[in-house]
Amino acid sequence: MQSVLTSxxxxxxxxTDPxxxxxxxxxxxxxxxxFAAGGVGLWWGLESAIGVFFASFLPERFNNAAAAVLAVFLWLVGFWLLFRIVALAVLQFFADEIIAAVEARHYPQAAARAKPLPFGRDLANSLRGAGRALALNALTLPLIVLLWITGIGPALVVLLVNAFLLGRELTDMAWLRHESECPANPVPKAQRFALGAAVAGLMLVPFANLxxxxxxxxAGTHLAQRALTGRAGRETADA
Known part of the structure; x- marks a missing residue:
C-alpha cells in the first residue's frame, strides 16, 4: 500500500509538467x-421518437420539452456509469505521452529501452479494455439492482469492479512498453487493485474525475517501473 501511495x-x-x-x-x-456528441445524439433521437409515437395527442412544444428533460436525465446517468470507460478508452491513445514523460523524468534508462506501441496496438488495447469494462459492468448489473435497497451496496459493487479494471489497465499501459523485458504485467495484483480503487474513488469527485x-x-508507470526493477534485480542475484 505504501508503494501505491508514494506512486x-x-x-x-x-x-505541472508541460x-x-x-x-x-x-x-x-x-x-x-x-459525451457532448452523445448528449446531442440522445436528445435528437428522443425528440424524433417522441414525435413519432406521441405526436397525435401531445403538443409539439411538449414533445420538445419532454425530449430535453429525458435526454438530460439519461445523459447524467450515462455520464456517471460510463465516464470511467470512456475516459480510459480515450486515455489509451495518449497514454504513451504520459508514460514517456514519467519515464524520462524518473527512469531515464527505462525510457531509453522502451518500445512505444504502434497506433493499431493502441486502438486494439483501447477497444479490448472498453469491451472488458462494459462486459464486467453488465454482468454485475443484476447484483447492483438486488443491492439497491441497501443504499450503499451498488456504489461498493461499482467501486470494486472498477478498482479491478482500472488497476489492470493503468499498469498494463506502462508495462506493455517493456513487454520484451517481461512477458507478463509485473505489478502485484494487490498493488493493482489498490491503485484502481484509489483512481475509482477520485473519479467520483467532481472535477478531480477529469x-x-x-x-x-x-502512478501506474511508477508501480510498473519499480516492479520491473525489482524483477531485474532478482534475476541478477539468481545469476
Missing amino acids: LATAFGQL AVIRVAAKSVFVTLLV LAPIVGAA
Missing part, C-alpha cells in the same frame, strides 16, 4: 467531446 503522490507532483499538461488537456477535451485517469496512468 500517487509522485504522480500528482508531475501534473508534457503531462498537454496530454491532460487533449484527453479531457476528447472525453468531454464524446484528471484521475492521468494521475492513474502516471
Whole structure:
C-alpha cells in the first residue's frame, strides 16, 4: 500500500509538467467531446421518437420539452456509469505521452529501452479494455439492482469492479512498453487493485474525475517501473 501511495503522490507532483499538461488537456477535451456528441445524439433521437409515437395527442412544444428533460436525465446517468470507460478508452491513445514523460523524468534508462506501441496496438488495447469494462459492468448489473435497497451496496459493487479494471489497465499501459523485458504485467495484483480503487474513488469527485485517469496512468508507470526493477534485480542475484 505504501508503494501505491508514494506512486500517487509522485504522480500528482508531475501534473505541472508541460508534457503531462498537454496530454491532460487533449484527453479531457476528447472525453468531454464524446459525451457532448452523445448528449446531442440522445436528445435528437428522443425528440424524433417522441414525435413519432406521441405526436397525435401531445403538443409539439411538449414533445420538445419532454425530449430535453429525458435526454438530460439519461445523459447524467450515462455520464456517471460510463465516464470511467470512456475516459480510459480515450486515455489509451495518449497514454504513451504520459508514460514517456514519467519515464524520462524518473527512469531515464527505462525510457531509453522502451518500445512505444504502434497506433493499431493502441486502438486494439483501447477497444479490448472498453469491451472488458462494459462486459464486467453488465454482468454485475443484476447484483447492483438486488443491492439497491441497501443504499450503499451498488456504489461498493461499482467501486470494486472498477478498482479491478482500472488497476489492470493503468499498469498494463506502462508495462506493455517493456513487454520484451517481461512477458507478463509485473505489478502485484494487490498493488493493482489498490491503485484502481484509489483512481475509482477520485473519479467520483467532481472535477478531480477529469484528471484521475492521468494521475492513474502516471502512478501506474511508477508501480510498473519499480516492479520491473525489482524483477531485474532478482534475476541478477539468481545469476
